[in-house]
Amino acid sequence: MSNKATLLKGTRDFGANQIQKREFIFGHIRKVFQKYGFGPLETPAMESMNTLTGKYGEEGDRLLFKVLNNGDFLAKADQEALNTKDSKKVLPSIVKRGMRYDLTVPFARYVVMNQQTLKFPYKRYQIQPVWRADRPQKGRYQEFYQCDADAIGSKGLIYEAELMQIYDEVFVNLGLNVCIRINNRKILFGIAENAGVQDKFMDMTIILDKLDKIGEEKVRMELGNKGISESSIDIIMQGIAITELDELKDYFKNSETGILGYQEVKQVFDFLLDSPLTNELKFDISLARGLGYYTGCIFEVESKDAKMGSIGGGGRYDDLTGVFGLKNLSGVGISFGAERIYDVMNDLFLFPNDLSGQPSLLILSLDASILSHSFQFVTELRKNGIHCDMYPEAVKMKKQMAYADARQYESVIIIGEEEVNSKLYTVKQLLSGKQEKLSKKEILTKFIDK
């Protein structure tokens, strides 16, 4: 009954080095979130299907991982649907749990459940894996981490400005040059108003979102396909060709919503006037973001040094919690594309070198009778806070050294009878081969700050 050891497609193990690198990213993000007053939240991996279904569109419903009811799950299944093998119809009767698909819906569910005890505005961050049944391919996984921060319960644009500072500070700390683009859904709505296609606003937004990928010509074609007239398309394309924020004052003289959008973006820039970001913050009227729930400022971040698409994004929404019965709660959030940030940083060699996830020092013993002495030795080093390791058996020194080399320890200390007697220990640097004889006290001093 021996099984082959395999991983499911689209899933990954993370070893020590990868985890150290990932934690390097998450740690930096977490630290900045906390500094800006965002507190952590964790929600369960499984949510009720009622919570999840219908929140991510038809494709989302399809890509949700569903957890089979335990026990005799068919007992309550619809017999007719079983007979006709109608999977869709059988589903609700055999599944009541689904796996977390993003962090936004669980956040909204949490806010609504805890509205009586939470004090608004409530600022939370959340860094957890999500699961999607996407077809696995290079860089796309069925389990991956999301990393979100949201401030909910206030319309104050201070939060937009804060979130821009958070992006800036995190990417400065990670050593990544980025461009943060900002726009506002109300500006896009103003453009739709100017073009007389307010009723097709969401269609327009979704199509404009693809401008970078498919180019202007195809965008015009798709807009036309949605029944938008040639002259309206001209007005839209003129609108999204605007580069200077202040041009909007004139462009929107007949659109109240457009002007409001202009003022919101302007206010964010104004807040940041006296504390400019290190990275570029750029108004980009063509930025649309595909998601339906945004209603105010929207953001997207790209690396300037690697072609990787968006490594962050977010925006303001006015009705995230409405679907759970709590109306009119405005919030704004951003997310970090941690998996892509990892890839960019790997490609650009931005990770520090010492993220091996193991101590740099290994103690070797020449003889079984020495093991106890070696053990006291590492115990003393550890008591002084030194991360170190010892080879657990007195096997041939060649084998112990091969282990030290293979695991890339920086230094080894070899202990034999001579060392025990003389109380002088040979410390060998593996890369250089350099050796020196040191007392225990000298060794403590040497490694204590590592």
Added chain:
Amino acid sequence: MSNKATLLKGTRDFGANQIQKREFIFGHIRKVFQKYGFGPLETPAMESMNTLTGKYGEEGDRLLFKVLNNGDFLAKADQEALNTKDSKKVLPSIVKRGMRYDLTVPFARYVVMNQQTLKFPYKRYQIQPVWRADRPQKGRYQEFYQCDADAIGSKGLIYEAELMQIYDEVFVNLGLNVCIRINNRKILFGIAENAGVQDKFMDMTIILDKLDKIGEEKVRMELGNKGISESSIDIIMQGIAITELDELKDYFKNSETGILGYQEVKQVFDFLLDSPLTNELKFDISLARGLGYYTGCIFEVESKDAKMGSIGGGGRYDDLTGVFGLKNLSGVGISFGAERIYDVMNDLFLFPNDLSGQPSLLILSLDASILSHSFQFVTELRKNGIHCDMYPEAVKMKKQMAYADARQYESVIIIGEEEVNSKLYTVKQLLSGKQEKLSKKEILTKFIDK
């Protein structure tokens, strides 16, 4: 289409304060693991059903959460089994993924998959949630964290000694008084040999494991039910009444395995002779541990100050990876019962007070025209590494103060026109009501070390 916001039974949300407390525990454990040379590992939430099935006994198979295949999952289902509503028979044709049930099987799977690149001995720790379809009740959840460390690929008893030090150091750091009990499966086998019931060794072990819970009389009865004779039961009970390790030398004069077990435990104590633990390490011949795979030393930890059952346990195994085709790889591991440790620490008020998960300082603005000034102010504080927050709108001061009170900020700074002009800011401690007027420089000094 408004849904009621609910959590699935047996699952939990963790807010800021709980996460800080949990991270207090995990952080201490992680730090000690790393100091002792254990590196992190993370495995996916979902594993192939082939990997999971049959590893946890019949009950485990039942309690595994199974993830329904995506798409038209019934298309390939056995029609006859559907017709008869035979859930068990349908299962393999509609489910290929299961959710992580413990950290041991994924660890074994990882070791076997990576045996060519891993250098043995390999020391890993893993802190991740697992899922079990247990009936939810107080203190028992369907999603909970496990926290394991294992050293695999060496029989060296140094590792047993190290793991005892790890238990000791972690519980000292957490402020918990514990008793670590140690025994050895070979000693239990020796007792079975002495009683002439080697063939019923596992039955005996599982029954002895319940001694604490059900008492001696019921243990005798259950042993009898397994067909063990009265005289054999007497020998077993005499054996597990032994309290002094060295008595075993005599007791096992006819059991080679028993003597080996004695020597192993003795060696662990010997290693620790010159570096005694702070907590009690106690030989307990009646310690059995229920799990089938242990073959050498076994451990269990209990709090001395709270009745909570075991808050940690582990042992040595010789064939964890055999089921995936890699034979004879000996290892030893421990786990921390993090959820119970949390409850004990909560009951005993052992968590530090400052784990709120939010900054201690909140900036308030008297007027909308001040917001920009306040924003520059918090920006400067944050640039100096101070965790702080600002109320995002200039609503009535009463409302802002109520927010500060409700969220239990330690101090607020109220900024109005006067403060902007005088450059002296009122810092108010909320608990004491104490106020003082400070310059920005004084404020930086005051909060920078918080």
